Amino acid sequence: MRTLLAGAAAVILLGGAVPAAPAAYTSPRALPASPVLPDAFRNAPDAAPGEAVPLAEDWWKSFGDPVLDRMVETALAGNLDIAAAAARLEQAAAGLKAAQGALLPQASLDGSGGIKRQSTEDVQGRAFSKFPGFQRTVEQYGLNGAASWELDLFGKLAADARAARAEAGAADAGLAAARLTIAAEVVNTYIDVRAIEARLAVARARVAAARETDTLLRQRAERGVAALTETDRSGAELAGAQSAVPALETALEVMRNRLDVLMGRAPGQAAAELGAGGIPAVRAPAVPDGPAALLARRPDVVAAERRVAASDARVAEAIRARYPRFTISGFAGFLANGMSNLFTGGAVQTGASGGISLPLFTGRRLRARQAAAEAELKEAVADWRKTALLAAADGENALLALTKRSEQAAALGRVAVRLADSRQRIETAVRAGAVSRVEALGVERQMLDAEDNAIAARAEAARAGVAAFRALGGGWQAAGARLAVSR
Template sequence: MKTRIGLQLISDKLVHRGACVRTLACSFVLGLCLIGCAQQPAYRPPSVAMPPAYRNAGATAGAHASPAAAGVQHAVHGRWWTTFDDPVLENLVETALAANLDIAVARARLRQALAGSSAAAAARLPLVTADGSAALRRQSLEDQFGRFASTIPGFDRTIALYGLGAGASWEIDLFGGLRAGQRAALADAAGAEAGVSGARLTVAAEVATTYLDAREIQARIDIATARIATLADLDRLVGLRLSRGIAAGLEADQVAADLAATRAIVPALEAALEAKLNRIDLLLGRMPGEAAIAIGTGAVPRAPELLPAAIPATLLTARPDLVAAERAVAAADARTAQAIAGQFPRLTLAALFGVLSTDVASLFGATATQGSVSAGLTGPVFAFGRVRADIEGNRGRRDEALAQYHLAVLRAAGEVETSFVALARSRDRASHLQASAAALARARAAARRAYAAGAVSLIEALDAERRLQLAQDGTVTAQADAARAAVSGFRALGGGWPDRAG
């Protein structure tokens, strides 16, 4: 009786001790989970104080703006290049968006990022594997095992072995390391997607700007060519006056010098035009030579209205580069959380099941089955600062991404304000220069008539020609500057990226 009571007491103590051990183990794991969660705060997008309105938005809404133009601008904001009302430009931009190689590179990066996010999501799920084997082995009789086994009756030194098996392993995400890795991969994918939109916006803006450059150069070539023709007529007039003894040889030399100097301008402009055309071909992903035929000749397109439809705060989600920068911050924050989780143990569950037999016929019998179930807990014990260094490195990269984001926001806001002022001032300059060119054209005609009548000197006539050319050149450049400022404005405002993304 005493023996049974003693055995019962021992059994109760063992059961109690086992329960205590399980309780302590569960408390330990739960405590680690709470510690891990406490050190991984939820991500919050960085906050930026934006002004309530664009400071220079009203600069473009002066005498040049009109309600009808504003309505057109907003209606086609997603395809802003159509607001220039230039079919050639529209065709060039659409072709570039379909064939540009920089956009192709951005799309390839997006595919890589999406694959990375899929891999990160799969890392949180069990991994199931299967295998099969068939082997034929012949045992040596010269080693110790072979010598011993050969003494056993019925020993066969040739053995066939067949097996089938399946296994599964699963890392339990106790401390959120895998979840953080998935968040980082998703942020990378979102940033790469914004990168594709950013590449499209950049290419469209570069095509438009280069096209405007080409049109400006063509217009300047036309102005120089017209002045060459005018100076050639004046040269003939001076030659006639010289043959009659009315003009001096100095006048002939002056006209010839101006004519040669003006002719020297054309080759430089033609070389610049060729460079712009080749740039257009590169942006369109094709060999040089096609752009010259595609664009033909034409005037500089008139700059459209640039009227922002929203407050500056919407710029944070309107520009793909700012979205990509914010996603870079999110990815860096998630990788910091992943590094923090790396200082805690990792729990892995594994299971194996299979069959193994020396005979195919008995491979699926009950006696051929085998299996195992295991759980493993691994973690750093003596890392000598490696884990802490990894955490600090990721925190530094997060702070770097955050500073880059704030810098990008400031730069974007400045680009918007600058584009507003540049557009307004270029329009004003073009208007004044147009008036100046008109007056100088009348003055030149009067100077030509007066010179032919002998009322003024040749120097006055040539000066009128030079001033007119400068005014005409300035007018074309100012018009092109206004159009380029509009392109910069559309690009700074995001180019309707949310509209196209939706």
């Protein structure tokens, strides 16, 4: 007991000999302020094209397409990027538990048993063998419980736990970002598939119109009514129309296979699941606030902010590593030379101790580690600010594109309608003998060109709507309360 008290006194005296440290970490510099962003979007539409849809985590359902809904849900359940992000969250959660566990006392239970036959030919054995009652064969059994606790007087372990908590928050936001990204990619790819299907039908109609035109002109040339230059031009137009079909067929297969990969399955299954369908109508998200709200709404921005918090805590941990570490430990158990008397009073043994570890000379390793942690904090702050600025730019660009692409789609749609009306009128004129079939086919080719442009514009407008949902966070903030534990 006197020895134990003397050891404890030494620990206390040594602790008093080192410089005092603040009880709570104070950052070597003021923590960075949040990036300054406007409270309103400059490009927010006065009236959203179509009906504005409130932001929600299942925003894709606003397109009203059951096939699309099933594909997005399948991707969210089976996509491998999301699975990897979920695994990173599990790793971060395990790291947080480990860091929190380091703040608690550690306990263990150890047992041992053995038998030894002493040699009488070495110096020790020859000396002990002369004592009365010497036994060459000795059994020894032990059972001990031990406990130790590192007293986190300067907050090093607490800083490590704060860093782990922030890293878990970043991983949680990273998982949300992965889900938002994959959902948007599935919707965009689905739009591409429907657009290519529609454009492929138009391309095949172009081939039919070009073939009929070429046939009619060749017949005229044979009768001497048309020049050979006209048949040369019509043949070239036919070849050009035919060349577009395989390119679109290839693009369609590529997009279908991409859908399968996004859903986490082997290519070749999407075609049967897709069936027939059209390009989803444009959907515009409601814009209740401005870029400043993206600091909490966009999961990638929140993840970057959590990495700043983690880096700041790592700076605190590096500073605390230069202060003493105090530990207390003790044990209690039994030790005997036979099982029969192992659990008797005479076999009881106990012990307690205290310890201190003070880094005196580390070759400036600890200072270098602190400098590295501070540099990592600067990097994290720069990444956070950059991510926030890019998010604000994404929002402005997406809202502007949504407005302008919708206007473009509407204008090209009107062109296609006017040319379709013109085609009907010229078909009437053909039946009346007022114009030739070749002239009617020329108008039909113009109409098909306009329809192809209108299809592409509708797809771009629909993708602009998807980009707007994604840029505004896709409604993730509604479930963002789960990040409160990381703050």
